[in-house]
Amino acid sequence: MTEALKLNRLLKEQGENSSYHHTSNKKDGASDLKKDMSSQRAMSLTSSPHELRRQVPERSGPDRKDDELVLTWNRIQESHMYQNKPLLPFEEWNIDFSELTVGTRVGIGFFAEVFRGMWNGTEVAIKVFLEQDLSAENMEDFCNEISILSRARHPNVILFLGACAKPPHLSMVTEYMEMGSLYHLIHVSGHKNRLSWPKRLNMLRDICRGLMCLHRMKIVHRDLKSANCLVNKRWTVKICDFGLSRIMTDASMRNSTSAGTPEWMAPELIRNEPFTEKCDIFSFGVIMWELYTLHRPWEGVPPERVIYAVANQGSRLELPEGPLGSLIADCWAEPNKRPSCEEILTRLLSNELSLYYK
Template sequence: MNKVDTNSDCLEYEILWDDLTVGEEIGQGSCGTVCRGLWFGSVVAVKVFSKVEYSEEAIQSFRQEVALMKRLRHPNVLLFMGAVTSPQRLCMVSELLPRGSLFQLLQRKTSKLDWRRRILMALDIARGMNYLHCFSPPIVHRDLKSSNLLVDRNLTVKVADFGLSRVKHETYLTTKSGKGTPQWMAPEVLRNESADEKSDIYSFGVVLWELATEKIPWETLNSMQVIGAVGFMNQRLEIPKDIDPLWISLMESCWHNDAKLRPTFQELTERLRELQRKYTIQFQSTRAALPENYLLKG
């Protein structure tokens, strides 16, 4: 992270706890609780970090990162509005998206998502992540998964819950939750090696698998078994045979064991756009083949 003059920047993003009205809980993360809130009449999401008190270093690091987040502007990145940064209370305020997370959407199975919609959602995520990776300095998510991807009214997907590694680390040490969710983590991360942008690419491959199957990754294994299977035995999720071969090759390229050989989000965006063109042409030719009276009824 760039060194930021946190004292002057503080004023830009600092929100007073007393200005927030915190309502019902709408989500539980590995290091905090997300609640619906009101801030000067606007409905917002308030993420309250769960540790009782944070070290001065963690708060300093938190302030630097939120000063950076305040500069982020992209249609596929959750809009950050501000933060409360006192040692006793650490929380972040962002826009509230009505449909919740992509994980919830896929597991509810109430919205029938056709392949064109799934490709659009994958493109949203790739574009948001590409923006974060191309930022100066690059922002590595480190916890990319479907429950950290939020969906708005129009089914646009936005990347959320990135950064804040120091605060998250301190929180993990004091909670029973362990360290995040291994089902989405790259093998090198599971082996405790250093993570970079390419570790996010692996996680994106798991999200592509979820979009294709609407299943929960490694559902039958516990965390330790996932760490063993993926981190040390080079196993990957099973891919159903009936999925488009282009989608399969996208997933497999993200899961390359040699992180350097995984694509960038820029490359993934281009490949997803090719897939999008293919499905658009298919859709148009199917419509053209339908009898006119059928289309009028629809």
């Protein structure tokens, strides 16, 4: 993906508070959604979901651009066979785009937008990859996200339900998280007063358990942040958005393209140095800081200034007092000195942490 496109998406993300936000707190969410969509079918989706509600007449005759997309897609898909298995090895995971009913947009990413929708009578989240952004690189990211997310089955990782793997309507379907992103809950919703310390501590444990599952599978998220942690109506937190994730093959990997969001990024990622799963530990430290203070990290500081300060000056956010501050400091140490998810979870489960901030 080009740096200009990434910057454009980043600015949109900061404007809309990213990834996934809560759109309704009504009890009857499914029936409310049906009314909201009022027969708006996914087949009427235009090249930009920003114009979702505008009906577009069907094109007649061959479309050269679509043909090129299909050729590129087929070439990429052939390169994403794992152990002689296709990208979607189970027929149940292949979803026809006409089966989807697309509703309100609830989030935006680097090259896709997320919608609340319906599939087979079930409320779901639909990640639609924008047609105008369907470069070969973005298609590879789409394949990468599916191959990783479909393998990670854990209560604290977003549940993959299937995908439409036919361009130009490349889409991915996951479970819908009613309360939206943790970022939205803390900084936008106006409900952060409902986040008691025990509830926040449970959220941190959820994220840590999900991250521990990923790391045991040799998966590095590379874009862990509060906007990529979703919350359901039972206040369970699940990690999402694996477009920038990678599977570890060596002791360390080199970052060939910029990845992550400046306020949460580990310095080694910013500097394009070799990285391990410990880059996610740094980001988790920022989330811990965020949930403790209930403030935006580096609020008011331009992203380019954050990048320079963290990567070149060793700057860090101000640490809270007590055992949590000590844990955060350890997460922000040099990569080889950062704790593992298992160590962090042990400390998050300790009585000391529960009692100190009671």
